[in-house]
Amino acid sequence: MTLKAKHLFLLFILTVFTSCQTAHKDDDNEHSTEEVTRFEREGSSILKGVKVPAGKSIYFASGIVANPKDETKPEGDRERFGNTYEQSVSTLKRIADYLSEEGLGLEDVVAMKVYVAPDPENDNKPDFDGWFKAYAEFFATEENPNKVARSTIGVFTLVNPNMFIEIEVRAVYK
Known part of the structure; x- marks a missing residue:
């Protein structure tokens, strides 16, 4: 794998990870107003x-x-x-x-x-x-x-x- 391919792969992983974290955070905010x-x-x-x-x-x-x-x-x-x-x-x-x-x-x-x-x-x-x-x-x-x-x-x-x-x-x- 070339250096450029490694960088693109890492950028892809970082993007996916950030998207998952944001989606999870939004889910938490959506539920946090629910009552016990x-x-x-x-x-x-x-x-x-x-x-x-x-x-x-x-x-x-x-x-x-x-x-x-x-x-x-x-x-x-x-x-x-x-x-x-x-x-x-x-x-x-x-x-x-x-x-x-x-x-x-x-x-x-x-x-x-x-x-x-x-x-x-x-x-x-x-x-x-x-x-x-x-x-x-x-x-x-x-x-x-x-x-x-x-x-x-x-x-x-x-x-x-x-x-x-x-x-x-x-x-x-x-």
Whole structure:
């Protein structure tokens, strides 16, 4: 292949690549005005699912746990972090703070994974009711009518044995 042929071939490849990128960008702009679709589960505080249209940016939060309820209590003391309900409330407040740093709120959350560990004061079983009570204070309320696609999973333990809940969230930028 001559030098001129190589240059023409590279110019052709660059033109095709640029055209594909422009077409893709136009497709993204076309979809970015679409709204998130939430598929209701009648009679439930959670959704069946969520559709996030192309072109929307998504915030993925790592697993988040509670802040200490009482920092004067030593490590290993149950009262340092509290029970499942108290930890759930603290964790959801912490999530709200993280989201606000990104210009988001709990109303922008579309999906949630919740890990609930056994509580020795709940017959060594996960306190799902404590978690459900806290969730009901933050979602599907008058202040925040948002429901999310959610999985709640009972686990053997979390890294810290005095932690009973860890939550991951996905939120969509408007």
